[in-house]
Amino acid sequence: MKKIILFAFVPLLLCLCSITALGFPWQTPKWAEAASSEAVGAAAALSYADEIDQTKIMTIEISVNDSDWQYLLDNATDKEYIQADVTINGTLIKNAGIRAKGNSSLSSIARDETTDRYSFKIKFDEYVDGQTWMGLDKLVLNGNYADATSMKEYLSYDIMRYIGVDAPLFAYADIRVNGKNWGFYLAIEDLDGSYKERAKNDDGELYKPDNDMGGGQPDNYGGQKEGESRRFAPVASDGTEKLPQAGAGNADKMPPTPPSGPVGEESETGRRNDGPGAGRGGMPNMAGNGVSLVYTDDNESSYSAIFDNAKTKTDTKDHQRVIAALKGLNEGKDLEKYVDVDATLRYFAAHTVVVNLDSYISNMGHNYLLYENDGRISMLPWDYNLAFGAFQSRNARDVVNFPIDTPVSGVSMDERPLLGKLLEVPEYLEKYHEYLQEIIEGYFANDKFEQKVDEVNTLISEHIKNDPSASYSYEEYQKAMVELKKFGTLRSQSIQGQLGGTIPSTTEGQKADPGKLVDASTVNLSAMGTQGGGAPNGQPTGGGIIPEGINQEALRSAMEIIQSAENGQLTEDQRTKLLDLGISDEQITQMLKMSQGSRATH
Template sequence: MEFKRFIKQAGCALVCVTMLAACSDNEGTNTNSTSSELTSSTSAGASNSSEAKTASLDYVDQMDKTKIMSFSINVDEAKWKEMLEKASEEEYISADVTINGTTIKNVGIRPKGNSSLMKVVQNDKTDRFSFKIKFDEYVDGQTWLGLDQIVINNMDADNSYLKEYLSYDIMSSIGVDAPLYAFADISVNGKAWGFYLAVEVLDSAYLDRTQEGEGELYKPNNDNGMMGMGGGNFKAPNGEGMPEMPNGEDMPMLDMKNMPEMPADMENMPAFPADMQPPAEGDGNGGRGAGGFGGRGGMNGAGNGVSLVYSDDNIESYSAIFDNAETKTTEEDHARVITALKNLNAGTDLEKYIDVDAVLKYFAAHTVVVNMDSYTANMAHNYYLYENEGQLSILPWDYNLAFGGFMSGNASDVVNQAIDTPVSGVTLEERPLLGKLLEVPEYKEQYHNYLQEIVDNYFANGKFEQTVSNLNQLTSEHVKNDPTSFTTFDAYSKAVAELTKLGKLRVESIQGQLDGTIPSTTEGQKADKSKLIDASPVDLTKIGNMGKGMGGGRGGLGERPAGTDSGAKSQQAQSDQKQTDKQ
């Protein structure tokens, strides 16, 4: 570890020199012009280990969550259009990007996402993709004021524009090392593109900011273009490498244009046919751990290590973890992770192999915001695994489907989600990073204490409502002027009000569960539903969810920005909007 520390510190010094040379070209007015002008609470997590390191992380002050960032993307129009047309390939092209007035030349930019990307790909009325910007894709060592990569997220499935922001804010409030985040206006070749959320990518700069450059990062992932459902070798959209169903037929392609709406009551969903049920662990048909179809993630997405279930000591058994390392790792690093997983699953030496305090804080905040597009549900993705000297912890990522936005059923399921079994479609045994800790009475009490801390310090004192109100004041005009919004301004306003209502009821239920007046397990709630909080005043569809994240917007699904070679489609979008307004 000492050698790694030396290498990382030397690399940091090189980045500082490169940064000064690469970011000297300033264009426009920097709304966050100097770090001395900012008082953002987001900078509180930055490392103060040395003046040199602090100087290399100037992006921290620029990502001020109380202000609106600006991104100006200058790019060859033909290459931009081609990239959008081939968005599912997620290939980088070169662009010059000006962030808050500082220009970084020749950076890589590409569309990003999974189900959200495919929804845009398969709709001809919008190009409102989320994007990933990699500053050193073409210039070694290049950063934006010390940051390696940043993403700008398109607010898919979130009419309120607030779900991901609030999730990270709640995480940060309890002491979770969440990524930095801030709202941002995006333009392309001088034309307004959209109002997005900028999020710091968890990479080497993040480690410098939060961990003094120490440790290794992984982003366990078994999606492979199939939204987490089987298909480790799936190659869309040409059908090659399609996984077989248990009955021998090919997996059908999803028609995103004609997807049926999710039923209001997910409990009434028809069951899978018997021959489509995910095989149980160890039955010879599933993957490693809590596998699935062919050990490639399956219908519960848990193959090849993403569930953190220990299977054996073979590095190949955890390819979903190690193939997605965000730092340069070795077999020795991988062996430490496997050893930690082995002890986690056995429940031995937990404090040696798990950063118990950090993990409990994460799950407390995660439980509050009810995000099932995550580790705690079927697909077991959208999180980072951090390892340092053999100890593991979990870090948050991708919360646009929080607050019940992901196949969560009715509002009561979200408001009353059981705090002691906060999983969906899986058991706590299949999610050992949470399950094994909750088996220990001391850790369960500590977890409850963190839930209570969030309730007291973020909700009961009125902070949640005030935060939402402040954010509405900050963002409403930007939402109103968003040329590619997935929603209307009226729907946005209703979503903000509905989200406020949902948050208050959710915390009322959590408080009741902590007090013992409401059952805190799923089984207990099923046995006595009379004690649950009445969630009938909440309409989840107004906030936005996976099934309706792109409906009812400007142009139906977000019209393309003017001047992007899609005039005919933009005219059709305007016609659609007029028809929507009549309805």
């Protein structure tokens, strides 16, 4: 009865609040205060939302046994929780769980003997039943891997929120471990139970589709649910030991099955890495077992990459709703019944702007949350440290001009139906264009993007300068910030041109008429950070010389071209051939240096 009364009075309450805000000397009546008490109580239970303020710097202090912390660092790829007391913005949470997180970034850092700058996940109820930090169940601490700007993920989520996507809360944070400064990170609300309660009124189900083809283990690899990998026995709220509790997901799952077919072969559609950023030497499509959201049949096992990675407790009925939605989506009929179209279009508009190829739109097919509510699916953003062209990108021109109407890389639009099927509908394509235009006008036009970067720089620059574990020097950060501004300006120009028809908006159109593309030769992508990360203390940075996934034939061809360069100088034709083989500008430079160095020693 109370809820009925509350819903009936909400419009009147809003009206009264509006009148008061305008300066009328009216008081909210007692009956209105009583009617709103339930809503206030619910908000208070999730008060962490006020603490994760993107305009402020959070403080996070981790108190942990020294040997336990060293154990975590030495065994980071095991993703095993250890016990720690965590103080966030002055609030102490005792006996929380903390572990390393990530996939390719995690394994890369584990192989790097010069750094222990892992990203972390804090699970507040890992050892104490029902424990939260002001209502939050899990908090992620991202180390901004491979991001010299330290802003890519921050800005990506900010753009998502600007256009109305239910992105996670985020804020920068100074991390201290046992009283010592550990590093400057980005704290992010995990897209799990608390997020669902805050952003979705606790309705629907959440999945994080992943095949774990990027190195390391996914959070729920092999059906291992959160809470089952820990170094110490958990305790109940009364301090007594309790048995491990099965967390989100489902029991008795097998490890994800790799996609079928020989590595490097073409997809069923005959497409293979032929879009911007795609020339990675035949990298296979890694989005099998449901990650691509392509409907195959009605068997739950065919979508193990979705259901094995459930973030909420789901059952067969939940799974069948998802399968029915995928079937309806792939048939392309009655899409409003199976897809939250507006939410999905907003997501893809923002996603297209920031050019994050380590995602659903590339052959990786991962790094997103699938949200299902009442039989309708949509996407939620996750993991943007490799946005702004840092992943699988050949050169700045391709990234700046990334096509808005075929925004995929290495795959066809048919292979990504949640995007492809929607953009096939003229009405939805027009709405998608409207959201792109809204982002350009509201976030980029009239120097807005440059001003935003300056605003964030004012907030974080001193913290970047004093970060003891930073992957990039402060000087590299400053240079990266300059390149980021240039990139944003040119990217918005290209999108505006594509929307206006002066620049081709598809991959094929851009191939046919490259002369109309925005000139991005002044942008140094590698200076902003690329996959492969940086090196501490100002050492040379950048990814590996050999691109991931390149086949031996392409590599041999590339080396022949490099070795044929006279005095280390490539002709335009030679450089174009290297780019077509999937070698980035940065890797070309490194291979030339390596070749010159080799000649000098002989």
